[in-house]
Amino acid sequence: MGAIYLVRHGQASFGAADYDVLSETGHRQARLAGRELARRGVRPTEARCGTLSRQRATAVTALAECGPGVVAKEDPRWNEYDHVDIAAHHGGGVAQDSADPRAYQDALEAALRAWIDAGDRGPAAETWPAFVARVRDAFEELAASVGKGAQAVVFTSGGVISTICGLLLGTPETGLLTLNRVAVNAGITKLVTGRSGTTLLSFNEHGHFDGEAADLLSYR
Structure with a gap:
């Protein structure tokens, strides 16, 4: 089977004039997420991200740790609402x-x-049905391209990740409204793909913020 890792962007600049900029904490979170992927032996065969600044910056910082030389392909379908x-x-x-x-x-x-x-x-x-449609299209296209043994990493946002999880578990509405509120910055969600389709293995993993890194845990 292939694996897809969905990584939420690091902390942005909540309350600032331009929200779409990683904070210093956000850069540190992205670096730790990349190191966690490397610790797991993840060597991405491809990477993708949205076109938002916080997503692109997270991708660059994390990939420097787990996929040196890998450049995330930008796709606006992975952008947040x-x-x-x-x-x-x-x-x-x-x-x-x-x-x-x-x-x-x-x-x-x-x-x-x-x-x-x-x-x-x-x-x-952008209406809710339009948002779901573009997220589904981006996800299904990626899932179809991930072959046996391949590993893909996507740097996106909490709403996108929660909606995809909702699509896999039941309804996208439930995913967005229930899961999005607990998504942590630079959390990792793992999916596997195979002949039977795509399966959600884990959501919002953030053990890389335990112990000495506990001060980096954030939700907004």
Whole structure:
């Protein structure tokens, strides 16, 4: 069987003017994720990432540890949903507030539920069905290309990873609303592919943030 590792990007700049920039903590998290993959013996035969800055930077930093010389192919289908646009249309325009991230998370989750419920009729630039379709397309294309013994690594975002897990376990809605809230920065999700399809083996592994690295564990 082949293996696909989905790695969430490192911590971005929550509450800053430009969220889509890895923080110093985010760079350290990405480096540890790469080292963890290397420790497991992962030698990616191919790598992919979205086009967002935080995803690309995570890919470069992690691959330097586990796949020197491997360059992640950029594909916008691996990009996260647009949380600003969704909040504007379904959440009353709530903005990130570094002083109260819990309140923002609650408001965003409510907006995501409304986004899902609106379906194709939603006012956001990208509706929930359109998001699911592009994520599914990117994932299925990759899964079909991963042969026996091959290892692929994707650097993407929590919403994308949670939606894929939902597709594999039952429904993408359940995945996004249930799993996304507990996704850690630079967490690792492992899938295996074979003749019987794709199977989720683990979600959101973050043992690389145990012990001395415990201070690097973050969710937002």
